[in-house]
Amino acid sequence: MNNSALSLIQTAVHAGVEVCFTNPGTTEMPIVAVFDQVPGMRVVLGLFEGVCTGAADGWARMTGRPAATLLHLGPGFANGIANLHNARRARTPVVNWIGDHATYHRKFDAPLTSDIAALTNSVGWTRTVKSAHEMAEASLAAVQAALGPPGQVASLIIPADCQWEAKVEPLYIKPSPAFHEPSNQAVKEAARLLRKGKAGILVGGNALTESGFRAAKRVAATTDSKVWIETFPSRQECGRHMPIFPTLPYFPEQACKALAEVKSLVLAGAREPVAFFAYPGQPSKFVPDGAALHMLADPDEGVDAALALEALAQELDAPAIATSSRTIQAYTATNQALDPEKLCRTMAAFLPENAIFMNEAATNGFAWNAVHSFNAEPHTMLFTTGGAIGQGLPNALGAAIACPDRRVIAFQADGSGLYTLQALWSMARESADVTIVVCANRRYRILQAELARAGIKEPGPKAWALTDLTRPVIDWTELAKGFGMPACSVYTDGELADALIRAFAEHGPTLIEAVLT
Numbered sequence: 001m002n003n004s005a006l007s008l009i010q011t012a013v014h015a016g017v018e019v020c021f022t023n024p025g026t027t028e029m030p031i032v033a034v035f036d037q038v039p040g041m042r043v044v045l046g047l048f049e050g051v052c053t054g055a056a057d058g059w060a061r062m063t064g065r066p067a068a069t070l071l072h073l074g075p076g077f078a079n080g081i082a083n084l085h086n087a088r089r090a091r092t093p094v095v096n097w098i099g100d101h102a103t104y105h106r107k108f109d110a111p112l113t114s115d116i117a118a119l120t121n122s123v124g125w126t127r128t129v130k131s132a133h134e135m136a137e138a139s140l141a142a143v144q145a146a147l148g149p150p151g152q153v154a155s156l157i158i159p160a161d162c163q164w165e166a167k168v169e170p171l172y173i174k175p176s177p178a179f180h181e182p183s184n185q186a187v188k189e190a191a192r193l194l195r196k197g198k199a200g201i202l203v204g205g206n207a208l209t210e211s212g213f214r215a216a217k218r219v220a221a222t223t224d225s226k227v228w229i230e231t232f233p234s235r236q237e238c239g240r241h242m243p244i245f246p247t248l249p250y251f252p253e254q255a256c257k258a259l260a261e262v263k264s265l266v267l268a269g270a271r272e273p274v275a276f277f278a279y280p281g282q283p284s285k286f287v288p289d290g291a292a293l294h295m296l297a298d299p300d301e302g303v304d305a306a307l308a309l310e311a312l313a314q315e316l317d318a319p320a321i322a323t324s325s326r327t328i329q330a331y332t333a334t335n336q337a338l339d340p341e342k343l344c345r346t347m348a349a350f351l352p353e354n355a356i357f358m359n360e361a362a363t364n365g366f367a368w369n370a371v372h373s374f375n376a377e378p379h380t381m382l383f384t385t386g387g388a389i390g391q392g393l394p395n396a397l398g399a400a401i402a403c404p405d406r407r408v409i410a411f412q413a414d415g416s417g418l419y420t421l422q423a424l425w426s427m428a429r430e431s432a433d434v435t436i437v438v439c440a441n442r443r444y445r446i447l448q449a450e451l452a453r454a455g456i457k458e459p460g461p462k463a464w465a466l467t468d469l470t471r472p473v474i475d476w477t478e479l480a481k482g483f484g485m486p487a488c489s490v491y492t493d494g495e496l497a498d499a500l501i502r503a504f505a506e507h508g509p510t511l512i513e514a515v516l517t
């Protein structure tokens with residue numbers, strides 16, 4: 001086969017795209033047919049499009065380069081939108097190839113015809129390929145658009161005839177994901193505000209690296225200011241070697257309280273902090289009226305926020321601070337029933353060095369960010385950035401394929417995990433080194449908390465039923481085995497510790513259902 005579909009893939013491979021997560025159909029067959037001709041492109045089948053998009057996001061978060069998805073017209077793309085929303089909010093580079101009906105076939109309005117661009121536009125950059133001749137150039141343009149900076153979701157809509165027609169020469173160009181340097185003026189203004197005192201720094205985005213955190217610590221020590229980490233980071237370096245900073249709380253009353261005293265807030269890789277949701281009588285914005293907000297490094301402009309913090313430390317003549325790692329305390333199990341605290345403590349004690357920790361544990365994971373991640377071996381944390389649940393398992397799959405030499409842990413709330421459960425099958429098929437710990441509290445606990453916050457002391461049976469995951473109880477071990485991976489259930493911290501030790505000693509995926517009381 002020597003057609004334009006081949007140019008699409010060859011150009012993408014040269015541009016740094018090494019993997020395609022796909023659930024294809026007839027309109028993508030020319031692309032499917034040429035994959036075997038391109039050795040540099042790995043293909044991974046996802047059994048639901050949300051798995052493909054979430055995996056592409058996870059791969060890109062770990063490599064800084066886009067992965068591709070190959071999806072089937074509007075309905076296939078629509079199935080993957082929630083995780084593309086998360087990718088958009090995380091500014092992750094993702095390239096979607098979406099097959100469409102042949103150009104001459106569209107006017108017949110066959111059953112799968114729809115307005116694909118209306119969907120793709122909602123998550124980022126879109127281009128519809130008009131002819132086979134533009135395929136190589138369009139392929140490169142999509143990768144370039146995805147890389148930004150800032151990173152974004154880039155979708156190419158590719159009619160089937162544009163795939164099967166004559167080959168055009170591929171382009172051999174590798175764009176690089178260079179971030180912009182911070183402006184001198186922004187650095188100087190940040191220094192001026194911080195010197196005035198009663199200031200805070202909100203770090204986020206690409207500031208959450210070791211160098212970014214260390215620079216933030218120097219700045220904070222020199223100016224006596226406080227540092228918070230944004231509530232929903234995309235990727236954060238964590239561990240016992242990192243300075244300890246609090247995450248800005250999720251609930252508005254707590255976040256407002258945290259920021260109540262600041263006279264100015266410097267934003268490094270983070271946007272102005274606002275409430276996730278509005279609540280009656282609660283403010284949408286967290287920074288007190290009259291306080292100054294200053295953008296040191298705008299995440300939407302693709303500025304290197306870690307570099308900006310280093311420049312700020314230099315501007316302030318902030319002395320270097322000796323780095324020291326905290327010692328991990330010897331672990332003793334209580335052998336009591338698991339709760340979120342015992343769960344996180346045990347996970348931290350056994351986390352392998354250099355692990356990737358996908359945290360979609362929801363209410364079970366709050367204590368991870370607040371306390372336990374600082375007392376674990378160095379690791380990279382990924383987080384559900386856009387609030388659309390169902391990112392965790394696919395992200396873990398993508399991260400494992402991106403970094404085969406690192407152990408991936410999917411710390412997974414049960415309700416959220418059920419959105420994209422088919423990721424288990426792809427993990428098993430790809431022998432991905434993922435250890436999944438399902439926090440089986442058998443409820444949508446956050447929604448029960450929201451009902452209580454809304455003042456509903458005794459929810460009616462219908463309202464309660466909408467937050468309850470019993471009746472029937474979900475059998476996670478059978479589900480995992482059905483998708484082709486070993487699994488067990490644990491009820492105490494001691495059992496969890498044993499299961500983790502066993503899982504980390506093996507290659508390939510394992511699921512541990514941690515049953516919470």
Ligand SMILES: Cc1ncc(C[n+]2csc(CCOP(=O)(O)OP(=O)(O)O)c2C)c(N)n1
Nearest residue numbers: 362363388389413414415416443444445446
């Ligand atoms: C795509 C999507 N659908 C629905 C929601 C609303 N939602 C937020 S949290 C949640 C349930 C979370 O339950 P679980 O994952 O079990 O975590 P827990 O609250 O029990 O800790 C739901 C349904 C959402 N955020 N995203």
